[in-house]
Structures are given as structure tokens and as C-alpha cells.
Amino acid sequence: MNEKQIRQSYEIARERYAALGVDTDKAIEILEKTPISLHCWQTDDVIGFESAAGLSGGIQTTGNYPGRARNIDEVRADVLFAKSLIAGNHRLNLHEIYGDFGGKFVDRDQVDVRYFESWIQWARENGLKLDFNSTSFGHPKSGDLSLANPDPAIRSFWIEHTKRCRRIADAMGKAQGDPCIMNIWVHDGSKDLTVERLRYRELLAASLDEILAENLPHMKSCVEAKLFGIGLESYTVGSMDFFEGYCASRKVIYTLDTGHYEPTENVSDKVASLLLFVPELMLHVSRPVRWDSDHVTIMNDQTLDLFKEIVRAGALHRAHIGLDYFDASINRIGAYVIGTRATQKCLLSALLEPLAKLREYEDTGRGFQRLALLEEAKSLPFGAVFDWFNYKNGVPVGEAFIPEIEKYEKNVTSKR
Ligand code: RNT
Ligand code: ZN
Numbered sequence: 001m002n003e004k005q006i007r008q009s010y011e012i013a014r015e016r017y018a019a020l021g022v023d024t025d026k027a028i029e030i031l032e033k034t035p036i037s038l039h040c041w042q043t044d045d046v047i048g049f050e051s052a053a054g055l056s057g058g059i060q061t062t063g064n065y066p067g068r069a070r071n072i073d074e075v076r077a078d079v080l081f082a083k084s085l086i087a088g089n090h091r092l093n094l095h096e097i098y099g100d101f102g103g104k105f106v107d108r109d110q111v112d113v114r115y116f117e118s119w120i121q122w123a124r125e126n127g128l129k130l131d132f133n134s135t136s137f138g139h140p141k142s143g144d145l146s147l148a149n150p151d152p153a154i155r156s157f158w159i160e161h162t163k164r165c166r167r168i169a170d171a172m173g174k175a176q177g178d179p180c181i182m183n184i185w186v187h188d189g190s191k192d193l194t195v196e197r198l199r200y201r202e203l204l205a206a207s208l209d210e211i212l213a214e215n216l217p218h219m220k221s222c223v224e225a226k227l228f229g230i231g232l233e234s235y236t237v238g239s240m241d242f243f244e245g246y247c248a249s250r251k252v253i254y255t256l257d258t259g260h261y262e263p264t265e266n267v268s269d270k271v272a273s274l275l276l277f278v279p280e281l282m283l284h285v286s287r288p289v290r291w292d293s294d295h296v297t298i299m300n301d302q303t304l305d306l307f308k309e310i311v312r313a314g315a316l317h318r319a320h321i322g323l324d325y326f327d328a329s330i331n332r333i334g335a336y337v338i339g340t341r342a343t344q345k346c347l348l349s350a351l352l353e354p355l356a357k358l359r360e361y362e363d364t365g366r367g368f369q370r371l372a373l374l375e376e377a378k379s380l381p382f383g384a385v386f387d388w389f390n391y392k393n394g395v396p397v398g399e400a401f402i403p404e405i406e407k408y409e410k411n412v413t414s415k416r
Contacts, residue, residue, distance in 0.1 A: 001387070001397060010388035013381035020354035020373075020380075027351035028389045030316070036343055037091040037131045037181070037322035040098055042336045043069040043078040045328045048097025048135070051105065057137025057187035058229015059294070063329025067413030072100055074416070076122060081408055082336040083128070085401045087393030088344070092128045093183075093322050094119060096135040096165055108139060108161040113171040120175045129180075130172045131322065132219075134165035136186040147207040148188040148200040148237045155207060158186070162211045166219060173218030181282060181320050183255055184208070185224035189232035200237045205246060212252065222253035222282040222320075226260045227292065248277040257284035257324055258302060259292035268305035275315050284324035285343050294325040297339035299346055307350035321347070333413065334405045341401075348389065349382055 014024045041048075045061040045068055055061065069075040079092060099106065099115035106115060123130050136146040136158060143149070146158040166182055173180035188204065212221055225243035226236050240261065247254040254274050258267050274281060285303060287295040297303060310319050323343065327335045354377055361370040387397045396404055 003391070006384075006387050006391045006397060009381070009384035013384035013388075016381055017352060017354075017385070020377075021356045022352055022354050024352065024385050027348060028385065028392075030351055031344060031348050031389060032088050032393065034316065034321065034347060035089055035091045035129070036086075036340055037093040037320065038079060038082065038336070038340065039093045039323045039325075040075060040079065041095060042323070042326055042339075043075045043332055045332075046095075046138075046326050048095060048138070049099065049101055050097040050135075050138075053138050053140075055138055056142050058189065058232045059137065059187070059292075060230055061294075061326045061328040063327060065329055065331060067332060067409065067416050068328070069332075070416060072098075072118075077412070078333055078336075079128075080126060081412075082333050082340070083126075085337045085395055085404060086340045086344070087390050087395045089127060090340075091131050091322075092123060093131040093133065095133045096161070096168075097138065108135065108141075109157050109164070111161070111164050111168070113168045116168055116172065120172055124176065129176045129178050131320075132165060132169040132172060132180055132182045134162045134182070134184055136161075136188075142187070144190060144232060145188045145200065145237070146186045147211075148186070148204040150199070150203065155203065159207050159210055162207075163214065166211065166214065166216055166221060169219035169221075170216035171218075180219045181222060181253070181322075182219055183222050183224055183282060183284075183322075184211075185226070185255070186238060187226075187229050187232060188237040189229055190235040191231050192234050194235045197235060200235075201242055204237050204242070208246065209250070212250065220253055220280070222255045222280075223247065224255035224257055224260070224282075224284065226257070227262065244274070244277075247274075251279050253280045253282050253320075254278040255282040255284060257286055257292075258306060259284075259286040259288035259294060259324070263288060263290060266305070267302060268309045271306065271309040271315070272313055275313055275318065280318045280320065281310075281315075282320045282322060284322055285339070286323070286325045294327070296325055296327050296330075296335045297323060297342050299342045299349075303342065303346045304349055307346045308353060311347075311350040311353065312355065331405060331409055331413070333408060334402075337401055337405065344389075345382075345386055348386055352380065352382060352385060353377060 100118040169180040169182035225240040
């Protein structure tokens with residue numbers, strides 16, 4: 001498509017939407033200003049730079065497509081390349097195991113901001129803001145229980161780790177003049193039946209209370225609920241009920257990972273309940289296929305509905321958008337770009353909903369009209385608006401990013 005076609009298609013689309021009371025320029029402007037936190041772990045299958053230990057903690061990558069980033073320079077190069085194919089200003093979400101350790105082993109209860117100075121500088125130079133995650137998995141002390149471990153030595157090791165991570169996040173937030181969002185996900189659970197469900201949850205709540213007690217003004221903490229982990233199928237300490245109660249009573253940000261619920265559950269419906277009781281949401285946009293499989297995010301009904309619920313609730317300013325999937329079976333940069341652009345598509349689609357008209361129908365009891373417009377809205381010229389958004393931001397329009405990724409594969413990732 002050439003510029004003229006993209007522009008003309010957009011102009012027609014703009015008028016079509018305007019007739020329904022939707023301002024497409026405004027929607028694009030909001031989309032441009034909404035950062036997506038790119039998960040660094042899509043570049044290297046969640047391995048990081050701490051040690052060669054494999055992934056544990058109930059999560060797993062599958063696939064062995066060539067070209068995985070093997071070190072900090074490769075991760076950085078891949079992130080920048082992916083970013084060059086995505087419109088807007090985004091953030092980078094780091095896990096603690098991605099510290100710049102310079103080849104030395106730094107244990108998790110010893111980590112501090114020193115190991116993230118080069119990330120802070122690199123992020124600044126490249127116009128990215130940083131988010132952060134403590135890392136409970138992939139360590140000899142991970143076991144089945146970390147922050148909920150009844151053994152005080154192990155529990156305090158992970159408390160110390162998480163406290164240190166919050167201080168690192170605070171330093172990042174201070175340096176970038178914008179709060180760093182730090183996610184706390186612990187895998188704690190049990191493969192088989194447990195008769196201590198309450199006890200571990202009491203311990204997790206107590207550990208988190210201790211961790212979150214330190215006042216750090218440049219960061220925000222969020223905690224992630226989960227249904228189950230691989231090898232931890234019978235019981236999850238940090239279940240949804242646990243974290244709903246925890247976040248509501250402590251006023252902590254709730255992390256909603258779209259893979260972390262029963263496969264038939266309507267995740268988007270949680271938004272309008274959580275928003276009443278927790279201060280903000282952190283989203284881990286993912287694609288569960290039969291289970292928490294972390295397939296690449298696509299523009300599917302679940303993701304569309306998630307963003308519609310946020311926009312309908314007027315809560316975009318209370319939602320931090322991050323990605324969380326890891327597919328090692330296809331070109332990893334391709335996976336990165338598909339999922340990020342799909343997330344933007346879903347958000348744009350939500351921003352283009354003819355909400356005023358739909359609400360008017362609803363308020364006046366016109367059910368047929370509401371359903372008809374919801375249905376017709378699906379075939380409005382959304383694609384022309386998304387193309388224009390990409391075009392005006394200088395990134396490839398439509399499938400034009402495919403050859404770009406092929407080129408990078410040929411010149412860079414296939415040589416690894
Ligand atoms: C695991 C959680 C968690 C991780 C990342 C790597 O089920 O979703 O967010 O995927 O922290
Ligand atoms: Zn997640």
C-alpha cells in the first residue's frame with residue numbers, strides 16, 4: 001500500500017466512525033500515549049543472565065527455534081529491533097535475573113541497583129522506561145514454596161530478595177522520573193494434596209506485608225494471582241481469591257494475567273469488579289491455549305473484551321499494560337512484534353467503540369438496537385485506522401513487518 005491509499009482509506013474510515021460519534025484522531029492519540037511494557041523474557045525464553053539453571057517454578061517455554069538471545073547485548077539489540085516495528089513509546093519489563101552481573105554470580109539476596117545501572121542508562125538513551133520483577137523461580141532455593149515457606153531461613157531469603165528488588169525498582173523510577181511498576185509473582189504451591197492451605201496463605205500475607213512496608217516513592221508494587229503451575233497443580237498459595245482479598249484490604253495493585261484463570265472463565269469480567277476495590281491493575285496480556293500456555297497474544301475475543309472493559313470503565317489511566325508470553329517455537333522477535341501489535345489493535349478497537357450511542361440505547365431500554373450496533377461495530381473499517389496509526393508513526397504498515405523480521409533473522413539471529 002502506498003501513502004495515498006493509506007491516507008484515503010483512513011479518511012473514509014474517519015468519516016464512517018464520525019457518523020457514529022467516534023473521533024478516530026482522538027483514539028489514535030490515546031493509543032500513541034499508552035505505553036506497553038515489553039517483557040524482556042520473550043527474547044531468550046525466560047533464561048536471564050544469572051546462571052545456566054533451567055526454568056522452574058511451574059512455568060515452561062516450549063520450542064527450540066534458533067536465534068535465542070544469549071547475552072545482555074543480544075537481548076538489548078532484539079528489544080530495540082522489535083521496538084522499531086511498533087508505534088508509540090513503550091517500556092521494558094525486566095526480571096531480576098536479567099541484571100548486568102558481568103559474568104559473576106550474584107545471589108538473589110545480594111542483588112542491588114549496581115547491577116541495573118547499565119540498564120537504566122541504556123533505557124534512557126533509547127527512550128524506554130523500565131518496569132521490574134522479582135524472580136522466585138530458577139534458583140536452588142526456589143523449591144515449591146518461597147515467600148510462603150515455613151522454613152524461616154528460606155522465607156527470609158526470599159523476603160530479602162523481594163525487598164531489594166523493590167529498592168532497585170525505586171532507583172529505576174527515580175532515574176526515569178516515572179514510577180517503575182514492580183510485579184511480585186511467586187510460584188508457591190503444591191503438586192499434591194496439602195492439609196495446610198491456610199498456613200501457607202498466612203505466611204504469604206505476612207511476608208508481603210513485611211516487604212511492602214518500606215515506603216518507596218518512585219515505584220509501585222503489584223502482586224500476581226495464578227490458577228496453578230506445572231508440577232504445582234493441586235494448590236496455589238497466591239490464588240485469585242487470595243490476591244483479591246490481599247489487594248483490596250492492603251490497597252495494592254492487582255496483576256491480572258489473562259492466562260491465569262480457568263480456561264472457560266471470562267477474564268474481562270473481572271475488570272469491572274477489581275476496579276471497585278483495588279487501586280490499579282497491571283495487565284499481563286497473554287494467550288492461554290487450553291492452559292496457561294503463554295502463546296503469543298493475538299487479536300482474539302478475550303483480548304478485545306479485556307480492553308473494551310477497561311475503556312468502558314474509563315480506567316485506562318488505572319491500568320498498566322504489560323505482555324507476558326514466551327514462545328520459543330517461532331521467530332522470537334516475530335512473536336514479540338505480533339503480540340505487541342495485537343495488543344495495540346485490541347486497545348484501538350476498544351477506543352473506537354461507539355460507546356455514547358451504545359449507552360444511549362442501553363439507557364433507553366433499546367436492546368435490539370444495542371445488540372445491532374455492537375454487531376455492526378465489528379465490521380467498521382478498523383484496519384484503515386490501525387494502518388494510519390502505524391504509517392504516521394513511521395513503522396511498517398500491515399504485513400510489511402514480515403520481511404523486516406526475515407532480514408533481521410538472516411543477518412542477525414540465524415548467526416547465533
Ligand atoms: C507466571 C507469571 C509470571 C511470569 C513472568 C516471567 O505464571 O505469569 O508473570 O510469566 O514473571
Ligand atoms: Zn504473568
